[in-house]
Amino acid sequence: MLETAGDEFLWQGRPFRIVAGAMHYFRIHPEQWTDRIEKARLLGLNTIDVYVPWNAHQPRPGEMRFDGILDLPRYLGLIAEAGLKVLFRPGPYICAEWDGGGLPAWLTSDPSIKLRTSDPAYLKAVDEWFDQLIPVIEPFLAHHGGPIIAVQVENEYGAFGDDEQYLRHIVDGYRRRGITELLFTCDQAHSEEMLRNGGLDDVLRTGTFGGKVDTALATLRKIQPTGPLMCAEFWNGWFDHWGGPHHTRDGRSAADDLEKLLAAGGSVSLYMFHGGTNFGFTSGANLKHAYEPTITSYDYDAPLAENGDITRKYELMRAAIAKHVPVPDQPLPAPAPTVGHSGIVLDSAVSLLDVPGTPVESAEPLTMEALGQADGFVIYRTTLPEAGPTVLTVTAYSDRVQVFLDGNPAGLLERSRHERSLPVVASRPGAELTLVVENAGRVNYGPGMLDPKGLLGPVTAGGAELSGWTQTAVPLDDVTGLPFAPAGTRLPIGPTLRRGEFTLDTVADSYLALPGWERGAAWINGFPLGRFAARGPQRTLYVPAPVLKAGVNEIVVLELQASSSDTVDLLPEPDLGIVAD
């Protein structure tokens, strides 16, 4: 068992240093888990840091998923087989640039619940989740001979609140359900207040930071006079928002700071060792002065690239680690092969407005979550009573509204630009108003996590409230059976799903480029590659080799706006965009 003694960790009674790296199973194709774990071992890591996304495992109350990319027991088993240990971080909140920070949509849309506090309604949901999760991972706890040596309580809680009773409830909940392993909290180490508020005096405090190692460790030491010094998230890269620059961190600077941390006797978890991809609609968003959704790639400029390739940063960090703990004396694997295929024609189409769904009628618009849906789109329909020009105001929505009048494009409102009104012209009384409302990702950090999607308030025309709505949820969780029809070479006028086929002789990793396409999402062989947007920074989407087939492959692209092309390309190289200064 892992214990602390004085300023050290002890494993089976002997001094032990945790050299871990974060790697999220839910961001890696399951057929690539073994490869990534092996590369963690070769870096010299002895532990993998594993978050658990509650919202993915429990999309609806009472419904549990542990299959495919969510097969947590299989992932933990593979880590154990590789001889590595696990830092287990089940939240229940995980942040992680993940939709809603891992909190399920049915909680983040309910204004009556105080998230991440000791509000009984929130704790009841947490308890029901842990009642399901903990028996599943129990065999993997160290006291049963499994790899989980320590378990985190909440996540950077001091950056959010100071409800000690809530933290205590999580600790007691772990203990009551049979977790006897070492517990820890993590908080931003440059803030004494966060370190203080986010922890409990009988639970090990750890810090999260990427630089200024000496000050971070000194602050942690001040708040916690004894105990092992640990950086639970050493930020060796960073993430990107749509429309922003691509963030990188110099490998030398990351390796030097890691070296400093290890030289000071610290334990560490690299955030991220391997970032992976926000497949489908899983990426989160930030909300400060404006709403900023996170991109699809979670490459993070981590030591192991999005496609699992070893980078220069990996080599520099491996050399730093080797000075302090044994690193396997084995050659490093060569880069993964890649494949390209230009000019894939998307020659059939279906309008997003024609995707089958169940229309629900109501006087006032219903939110996405009230329709029982978490991701994708809601299509709202009503009529404008009068002909002529008017001001259409959508008083509250998340996150993007495309407006159509009698089926013709009539404008766009974006939450990220704080827009609510636009001029429209109805050509007749009773013109059909259609609003396509997109969920672009739930806020995963800070006070803005109550983040319901869809229409959230009245819609007015010329100041008069519109009523009599029909709304259809369009989750796009399965695009394989949609009613595509031949589109010839007609260019997509959005929002349209386009479909095409391409043939490959050999299967390897690839990168989907969509030059001339504006904004949407893509799937290959039914696998959701994620969202794309012309404004970048990323210009390609990672296509994991196991998604592709030798022979005929099917691609589906959703274009929300309009495209000047009816083809897309598979490229052999990624393009994550222009780097921030």
Ligand code: GLA
């Ligand atoms: C914090 C969180 C992580 C992640 C990083 C930024 O440290 O704990 O989940 O959001 O910030 O990537």
